[in-house]
Amino acid sequence: MISEKEAEESISPDHISGRRRRSIFMVTRYDTRVRYRSFDADSMMDGGPPSPALSTGTAQKLQNKTLFFDYDNTLSKLDQYYRRVKRLILRYMSPTIGLFPQIGGENNDVAYVRDSIYCAMSVWSLYQAYSRLDDDKGRIHELGQSAVRTMRGVLFVWMRQAHNVESFKQGQGPMNALHSKFYYKTGDPVVGADKYGHLQIDVVALYLLTLVQMITSGLQIIYTTDEASFIQNLVYYIERAYRVPDYGMWERGSRYNNGQCELHASSIGMTKAALEAINGFNVFGSFGTSSSVIYVDIDAYNRNRTIFETLLPRESASKNTDTALLPTMTFPSFALHDEKLKSRTMEKIERKLKGKYGFKRFLRDGYRTVLEDVDKNYYDAGETKNFDGIECEWPMFDLFYLIDGIFKGNPAQVEVYKARVNDLLKQLPAGDSILPMYYYVQRMDIEDARRDPLSISRRSSKEWIDGRVHLMGNALYVIASLLLDNLLHVNELDPIRRYLPASERPRKSIRYSFFQRLHDSGTASDLIVQVVLIAESSRLQSMLATYGIQTQTPHQIEPIQIWSTWELVKAYNYLGLNPKLGLTGRPPRPIGILGTSKIYRICGKLVLCYPIMFEQSDFYLSHDMDLVIDDLKADITFLAKFWKLSGRPTFCMVLRESDLRGEHFGQMLNLLASFKRGDCDGVKIRTGRLQNLVSTSCIEHLDFLQNMPEVTMQFKAFEEITTVTAYRSLTDIPRATRKISGYFIRPEEYELKSTWDICQCLKTCDGTRMQSKLLHILLKREGPNFYIEDGTLVDKIERLAKKAANTRNWQVVRFCYSILGKIVDSLVPSVTSVLVRGKQVTIGVFGHEEETISKPITPAEMKTMIYRLCQPHDICQAVLQQELLISIGKLISTTPELFDGILQIRIGWVTHAMKLELEYECGEDGEPDKIEELSPSSVNHLLQRILAKDLSNRQVFTLR
Secondary structure, three states: OOOHHHHHHHHOHHHHHHOOOOOOEEEEOOOOOOOOOOOOHHHOOOOOOOOOOOOHHHHHHHOOOEEEEOHHHHHHHHHHHHHHHHHHOHHHOOOOOOOOOOEEOOOOOEEEHHHHHHHHHHHHHHHHHHOOOOOOOOHHHHHHHHHHHHHHHHHHHHHOOHHHHHHHHHOOOHHHOOOOEEEOOOOOEOOOOOOOOOOOHHHHHHHHHHHHHHHHOOOOOOOOHHHHHHHHHHHHHHHOHHHOOEOOOOOOOOOOOOOOOEOOHHHHHHHHHHHHHHOOOEOOHHHOOHHHEOOOOHHHHHHHHHHHHHHOOOOOOOOOOOHHHHHHHOOOOOOOOOHHHHHHHHHHHHHHHEEOOEEEOOOOOOOOOOOOOOOOOOOOOOHHHHHOOOOOEEOHHHHHHHHHHHHHOOHHHHHHHHHHHHHHOEEOOOOOEEOOOOEEOOHHHHHHHHHOHHHOOOEEOOHHHHOOEEHHHHHHHHHHHHHHOOOOOHHHHOOOOOOOOHHHOOOOOOOOOOEOOOOOOOOOOOOEEEEEEEEOOHHHHHHHHOOOOOOEOOOOOOOOEEEOHHHHHHHHOOOOEEHHHOEEOOOOOOOOOOHHHOEEEEOOEEEEEOOHHHOOOOOHHHHOHHHHHHHHHHHHHHHHHHOOEOOEOEEEEEEOHHHHOOOOHHHHHHHHHHHHHOEEOOEEEEEOOHHHHHHHEOEEEOHHHHHOHHHHHHOOEOOOOOOOOOOOOHHHOOOOOOOOOOOOOOOHHHHOOOHHHHHHHHHHOOOHHHHHHHHHHHHHHHOOOOEEOOEEHHHHHHHHHHHHHHOOOHHHHHHHHHHOOOOOOOHHHHHHHHHOOOOEEEEOOOOOOOEEEOOOOOHHHHHHHHHHHHOOOOOOHHHHHHHHHHHHHHHHHHOHHHHOOOOEEEHHHHHHHHHHHHHHHHOOOOOOOOHHHOOHHHHHHHHHHHHHHHHHHHHHHHHO
């Protein structure tokens, strides 16, 4: 410690310029504000202003919290860490692929990706600490390249499995997962996915997050566009973590270790952090071009964020809590900035898992205990009860709390965990202090440990006795020690400022979208949603103008174009495309409401996309304007609440003449009028000409298409309708006629007739219900490609379904969509929303076979299950149950109290209850409506009434 006078002299510019080697730099203990590496302007952190000389008063104020070290003392300490890292970390790096084993020793056969990443972090953190100095003896280059070698080693072994990435994009399952461990020297796979839990999404997310941190610090890790396209595909790999059950951090899936995967909050949270960090990031660093920018699906990010916060403070369905959440909540990901939820989760981990010698991984964890049978891959049913109270305790998790205390500026927390870690250190024969892997209960102490866990002394794992090192734990120990010794600042360990809220992080580029909203839990009142009204024809525009509704036609917004959602999907298909690696680019997934609320610049053109709800080829739900209006309001509220990007969201509403038919026109007009007034259910709305709204919008540049100029010819913009019809005003638009029951034939009457007879009957039959039955007979007999009149059977059925939708004959609509095997978009996310809230979903018709969904499944599996269980017994229920699943997914997200006390939602039973409710409402003398004949909006309202009544009955039962 130097005197105040010497400090003032050393800080003065004249003094510094004359004695650079003896320059003094400032490190603040427990202070997360930005501090500069030295008082020389040339060595300051990027973006910082020159630091003025401190006055006597200022120096006095900082004396208690600021430590001044001279160059020689700092270099001496860093050299000690360098030798330690060489002996305990780098010594065990694979000389061929740069990866690390789990436990460093003489005979290393297997390298683990997770442990390798943490080892690379520790080497990189020392590289960051050395970067403060002028004369580093060449160690900056060595340390930096060592970290690069490990990160590129992981990239190398994964690029050899590019076929797994491509397969995983199509079907997210354990058999298609990237491997998490490889042979130490060759990088070849060690064991197949059928014998080991390779599906660990958090490992891939951790790699991407670490990659961004290191590249931001100045390291160059990605060299070619092939590697950049592979990184983009890794983003596709993790984007659907919110619905992909995996094996988690411990490679065992559920806590019962029965080979079953489950959703893990730690994996989803790590994915959320990685997507935030890599969105709009250039993996070539400062040397990057448009071909090396990584893009993130904002809707997939939002689903991960929502599911992650919903699962907390639990880790999964079987684990009440888990220390795997620590690297997600704290360093290195800092995935959550809701302080209340974070504190609640961290306190729960401390309360349930903290012990004298570290933390348990999770309750009833049998790993490394004396009772575990190491010869078995999986446990027997009920075997986990044997491990109750004797779980191993792992000291490395104390380091996460210690590092978290430093980032938060909490000296009390730091001192507590610093003392705990120091008490658990062991001495290697060479004299180095290391952290054991775990502490276990001896066999003779098992009963005492179960009675009183704090009464017995645990024994440490024995790897350190043989001179071996648990690399992940000791890599974290190096990082924590550098922070404690004030040799490394939190901003150097976290260059992208993950520990700060999004609004306080430095922006990477103004060219690409960026997360910068103030709060993770957004509010619907602090954001303006821009709404653009597009009329499909000038005639419709004139008609709406008579009601005071100002719209624009596609011609009037030129050169800006309006695209369908699926046109944008086609554009994204080129992102990450790499035939050499066998990668096809972005999967053809629909773009959500957040993604369509950005304005895109594509090959010099401005493009605005309308949401998928305005797609005419979508599921039949879009034909019910009452439901569309409700969804419109819900989407506007959703945008205002969950929009996290810079700029305002721009919602494109396409108005068609067919949408203005029927009794719901007045409701649509009221909605448009509320937009004009600037308010929709409490959300601030701004309408106007699209050209005037561009400057305040969120603009995304799809620069990757610039290298493919020929693709621009493949996109088709929304075109204005110019055909003139006979009617000239809104009152002349044909009203949607009510459905006519007509004669309902018996299918068996035509089952034995020839195909020619059925085709002739179709020509003379006018009723849509009769036509649908006849077409169904032909479909079963001749197949979907059978040609009839002016098209195939499928074309005929689709035209019939559209005709029935225009006449509001919902039973025929549902029948046609069911025999075509249609499935609604976003069905799987709706089911996932139910599952993450601790509920189960059962599919099947009442009184027949049912199957329970307890973990997320793929859309293909969902479609197969619904049609296999429902269609043989009730054709319409195959699509009706999809409607109910969508409605339940929305309700449980907005009004979860309706499902209090319900553990299993049996869709077939819910449908039966709705039928009984219709019979009850019509009375004894009336004839009840059939649920298949109700509009989708009426079905939704009926479902809400059923759940509200059931809730009141459950509350009465609870009170009794």
